[in-house]
Amino acid sequence: MDLDTLKAGGKAALARALAEIERHPDAPETVALLDQAYQAPTAHVVGMTGPPGVGKSTLMNALIGGWRKSGRRVACIAVDPSSRRSGGALLGDRTRLSTDPEDQGIFVRSMAARDRLGGLAGLTVSAMVLMRALYDIVLIETVGVGQSETDVAGVADTVLFCVQPGSGDSLQFMKAGIAEIPHVVVVTKADMEQAAQRARSDVLGALSLGGADGADGWTVPVLMVSSLRQDGLDQLIAAIDDHRAFLEGSGRLVDARHGQAALWLCEAVRERWGREGIRRAGDLSLPPGESPFSRLATVNTRLGCA
Ligand code: GDP
Structure with a gap:
């Protein structure tokens, strides 16, 4: 399947493509599709933790409703840490989200967190791309x-952190160094x-103390x-858009995504071949503009044959 076919095929085609990526992550067609997608990003990737x-x-639910109202098409990945130990791959729409199954502008997938990328499902990065x-x-x-706060920063352009009033979350926020x-x-x-x-004043205090x-x-x-x-x-949606504009305006978006892809490549090699593999692979740098998926395929072939 190529990207145009996928675009034309709607949610059913995307579900099939995700299943294919999961079953045959190394297949040349999978890698080619991911390369194509990597080179043609349209969405703003928002992480919420x-x-x-x-x-x-x-x-x-509220955000999806707000975005849909302005005609934006939204895909969601809910990473479920409870299935971490089982290691199984369980995909299925999360019932906690009440979206209209007929709406082609919303796609929801939940994924089991596994150890790859320190807790985000191995499939998360490919699915996101x-x-x-x-x-x-x-x-x-x-x-x-x-770890998931840091993990989500490895895949999202904009990270939202949610704090509950009266819960001590804001103190936690300060202590955890996040x-x-x-x-x-x-x-x-x-x-x-x-x-x-x-809670808001506590967080503002923590932010100014942290110097971040x-x-x-x-x-x-x-x-x-x-x-x-x-x-x-509306203010939240506007703040998310402002951050995107900030990233784009300063050229940081391309740099940040490249940094994430480079990190993912190393993690993927480590996951499959261990630290020894990292050593044997030698130069794992990812030239700007190059897709990490074909780069990984090349490294895998080399290490597999060596
Ligand atoms: P999650 O575990 O972080 O996904 O939290 P949920 O969205 O499941 O919400 C946890 C609980 O908080 C539920 O009982 C919600 O009804 C309640 N809740 C969520 N948003 C609000 C809100 O804006 N105001 C109030 N008062 N309760 C809320």
């Missing part, structure tokens, strides 16, 4: 357990007004959103 219960799925060439927004949700990761902080359940205000805020020219907005009342949603 935060502890269980903070309100991520509710917010995802494919969706990035087909949709306007790719939203990746992971539960904030340990203050430099998010580009937008969302205080959820802002209908709990006083607690939300307090504004360090690269981007000031991290801390927004209060009530998905329940649909308050603050």
